[in-house]
Amino acid sequence: MTSPLLQIESLQTSFATANGMVRAVDGISLAIQRGQTFALLGESGCGKSMTALSTMRLLPEPAGRITRGAIRLNGDDLLQLPEVAMRNVRGKRIAMIFQEPMTSLNPVLTIGLQIAESVGRQNTAQAVRTRVLELLDAVGIPDPAQRYHEYPHQLSGGMKQRVMIAIALAGEPDLLIADEPTTALDVTIQAQVLDLMRQLQKDTGMAILLITHDLGVVSEMADRVAVMYAGQIVEEADRSVFFANPQHPYAKKLFASLPDIKKRGQRLAVIPGNVPSLATEFSGCRFVDRCDDAINICHTQPPAWIAETSSGGVRCFKFDAAHQHQFATTEKEKTAPGHVAERLTKDNKALLAVQGLKVHFPIRKGLLQRAVNHVKAVDDISLSIPESHTLALVGESGCGKTTAGKSILQLVKPTAGKVQFADAELTALSSAQLRQHRSNIQIIFQDPFSSMNPRMMVTDIIEEGMITQGIGGDARMRAVRVDQLLEQVGLSADTKYRYPHEFSGGQRQRICIARALAVEPRLIICDEPTSALDVSVQAQILNLLKDLQDELGLAYLFITHDLSVVEYLAHEVAVMYLGRIVEQGSVQEVMENPLHPYTKALLAAVPVIEKSTGGVERSIVSVQGEMPSPINPPSGCHFHPRCEQVMPECKINYPAERISGKTHMTRCFLYKQ
Amino acid sequence: MSHAQEKNAVKRHPGLMVLIGVVFAAVAAMLAAPVKPVILWTDALIYLLITTLVLFFTYVRSKEHLRAPWRQVMQRPLAMVALIVLSVYVLVGVLDSIHFRKALPAPKTSVQNTLTETHYSVEVLSVLDVLFGPIREQVEKSYSAPLAVQLFTKDMVEQADGSTLRMYPRLEYGGRHLDDPASQHQTDIMQRIAHAAVQAIVLWLLILVLWVATLSWKYKTGFGLLLRQILAGKTLLPWRSVFITLGVFVFLAMLIVELGVAYHLLGTDKVGNDVLYLSIKSIRTGLVIGTLTTLIMLPFAVLLGIMAGHFRGWIDDAIQYIYTTLNSIPGVLLIAAAILSVDLYISNNQEFFETVVERADVRLLFLCIILGITSWTGLCRLLRGETLKLRELDYIQAATAFGASNTKIISRHILPNVMHIVLIAVVLDFSGLVLAEAVLSYVGVGVDPSMASWGNMINSARLEMAREPVVWWSLLAAFWFMFLLVLAANIFADAVRDAFDPRVGRGIA
């Protein structure tokens, strides 16, 4: 084997935080070959981004510091280079793209200029310009000559990430570091960007260090995988080997905790607890507290790196010849504690019925600030949820699904339409009357960090709703109820005198659920409750939501963009595109037999975890272009500019609803009767 | 609440205990002495402010998450030094805010008069005045340089033989105890400095030992070990800096005791008043302007700012209109216009005021009110912006989903989450207001000319700049007293901002 392009040797990076020095990266070694895609997989806070920034020597100063190790690019140790020489490495030999395309581009410079900066100074102005246009073209930005003079805010998220890639490509680097390049993007756009990266890699032969938390992305992209946990690599292998047979207990658990349709009705395997804080001093294996297989030695002694035969390795005593025998020989299958019976109430009387709901925001212009146009965030949607059912509202960002949820709750005033809950018509109530109905519907938010008042104790947070709604009895009874609720969501009752910042993201989400449950709602609107969480924690929350539904007969309106969660959890699905529902039906109907081209595209764009050893070379791009603005939606069917099966009629009229099967509704001319 | 709980409450709130003690002591002293307490308007507000502060910090102490940023402030040596400097100023200011009038000796004329009530002097004194007794009373004829034994200007002096001679006359009080100033002056000063130093060191060591002993008892650490750690600067709280600063202040206090009484440590001004005394009297004026102004403007800024951001719509429009209008008038002009009106009012209603001090005090209060009215707009705008951001946050949406009322949302969710902005604004404004006083007094719309203030000191000293040789001492005294206060306030404000503002990184201190 030739010498690797990039070799990292026992890299150690420390980071000063309010809680003292944290060893964000603790002795990482890896090697990336030319032309290879190397995926660094891990959950948030495991140190994968710090590894990337250390390689670029772009750690935020003075907090971050590389304390040990070597990083060799073609044999030159980057850590020994003076800063001036390092500048010739950045952008030219190693380029990098970041997670947040929204903030990673300079808002006040044109994108042409920002790409030109990395093209190089030796060329003439004309040559630079030509090269920039070439690059814009190469990353698939339409109309480069015009885009050259545009500013980042004029581009969509996906386009911005393409510009970032163009900047990275400009220096013709040997290695591209992509730090969660598609995490902030929608699934159809993610597919496009991943495809672009693969294309470009094929054309230029550069190596890619792909940093991600998404097993699907790894499966689609990587040649080789390293799994990081708490600052260390715990397993490394070729992609096919890894996906066929992950070794480390952590990696195994990651796979098991992914929701999908095959696990419907079962509980998801969870990794108990949370990722440990890196500020702790570890005495044994870092995963030990969450590991089902742990034996004594795991607690007392850090496991060494054990090289496996197939050029990979794993950091676990299970594979240490000296300790192997101590582990139970038969693998415990802990995943499925029996089938939980699917509970389908025969009584399909709608608990919530939404009719023709519209939310339009005016755009004011001119001298008198007249409304000249409207953002049609939600444009005539109808849906209904029976008791103890889950309806998933699916769509990409900006399709209006969150606004729909808030307007059902009357947090945003609907422009038109009816929201019937049980016997009450919510839109017709005065604010005092509405207050009395508030306890029936509650909401859980996406961001566990902004959803609780940081100045209130947990007990006050949970009690607030009870006090406001006047339920739960006197102070003593409420206190008992708070303890009960905390235990119901899987937290111990003595956490109630703590403040939100003392909890992890998953724990906060549990408190939010307890807060909602406190007023005994019958419907909970879950607005992307797991998308800010790590996979292992997501499984815990999904299990909890499912249990609560079984126990309390709750109905959920589950707003999400994640189709695998939908498959796992929902009874019914409604797919939203640009303010309207384009397809609706039971989960079997929609997921197994999608009719609308948009639903098909969404499903196709989800990266597939391919367990077979054979390489995947399918193109995952399912749909071109991006969702247009809801201010000026396309005429006719909103989806027609992106639809591959577009017909002349699609450009003129919006298709009517058509029911097929039992409840399967589609709005597409392809299925005209 | 049971007795035991009550006791616990007191134990947990040492600030409260100290406050109660001080109040009792003050009342007892007032009742015992032949004096009539005088509570000026600003005094009352200062007491209110102190009570609020004590309650606030007692509350903060009981909440760990509120305490954490303060601990971060305290851990910075420079901030701690600034805090001690500020405390010394505040102590002087508080002593100068306990006012009373002395009883006049009862006239011994006839029997029927014994039944009449006691008459009180028209002179309003403060505790500080009493402490500075001799220094306050030793008034010379005119200018004299620091530590001088004679006047700054020549005058006709009648000699023992009856002839007059034009010379620098001896001061009435400064260096009075010297028989032959020419030979004794310098050695006397040196001796007194040495005395002061020795006393200061003894006193300082005493404080040090007692303090460290208390700490070692509290933290259950050996005395010697703790002392070594402190001297090496290895404690979490910067005790070493605290002790050094305290040492400096103890020395300065001793210096005043030793030198200030026998001489005029910082010279005298045009009418012979001791400059040191004037500078120290000015402290209260500076503090009052820096704090009461903020106290007055806070309700406006906080209430209106949050209301504008929370309710939006026409309420927002109205509040924005009010502050844009107020803001558009140049501040000095608005203050000038208002102060001129107040002046006019006061001069037309002289009979309301029993003493000069009371009159000057009302003017000071009005100055604070007017400064407050002109300075709330900035904070109001900040709070409006922050509230606009907050009201979109999920936890406020969640509260709305519970059906919580606007009052509840504002008081429980918005107010506690903008308090750090209020706090930062208050400490940042303080130094600006102290500086503003000097400028306003120069313009002629500051505090009453009869009131001791740095602005007035500068203003009168400025006129003497043309004199040869220059009368520099009162200017320099005002400069240092002001500079020290403002610098300490700025450094402390910086530390507070760093600790409370999530956006700014590490600053100084």
Add this chain to the structure above:
Amino acid sequence: MLAYILRRTLYAIPILIGVNLLTFWLFFVVNSPEDMARMQLGQKRVTPEAIEKWKKERGYDKPLLFNAEAQGMGSVVDTIFFEKSVRLFVFDFGSADDGRDIAYDIRQRMVPSLALAIPVFLVGLLLNITIALIIAFFRATYIDYMGVIISVMLMSISALFYIIGGQFLVSKILHLVPISGYEGGWSAIKFLILPVIVGVVGGIGSGTRWFRTIFLEEINKDYVRTARAKGLAERVVLFKHVLKNAMIPILTGVVVTIPLLFMGSLITESFFGIPGLGSYTIDAIRAQDFAIVRAMVFLGSVLYIIGLLLTDLSYTLVDPRVRLS
């Protein structure tokens, strides 16, 4: 854009009306013209005749808001409110207590004011930004630390001391320039050098600290990391990326003060004897000449509103995201 400017200008009208009502209330309602006359003429020992004469000379003998004696429009027009407050809207400032035309004085005094204020503003801005950039370049080092300490110390000194210190050092000890005074034409320079230096030095502390905060906030943003990842030199990152973005908060604070430069600087002008609008204002306050104070209040408000408008317009120059509509 034009509609925007028009709307903002219309919005200025209620604000100016508010300002006028407020000053009218302060000057004519809180204190009656009687009080004013008495104060001007010397407190108690004035005859009612003298007061009447004083009021008549200045037109303060009319009713405040409504003249019942006059006919038609006269009942509204022939009042103090109309004469003294509404007239301000057409920049008719009337005359001062000593009979001089205020509008003429303002025009005359604007020139020296600007001659002092503009150099202070420009030199100060450039110097502060430069120092702050240097400090930002050396952030988290000893230079940064010392820079901040020095600027905090500088901003803890009262403006009065900068002036007194400057006069003492430069004029009295070194005898380089006159202590105070003013002449027209080019010879004004020798009178202006010291006040300009004093003005600039006096602003370094707070200016530098403010700009440093802005720069440091920008430096921690994601796009700066992108720029570094391209391999750009720190100098380019600072000047091309950070400075350009920092212009947005800088303009917010700075542009609004530009029109107010016309108002001159109160204490500097008065200390150095420069016959500008600042010293004009101070003299008026000291002489309690309310006509001038009113005129200056109105002028200041107008200039402030222009400043707000300019601020909004200047955003379009530096921030492509802002489109005025």
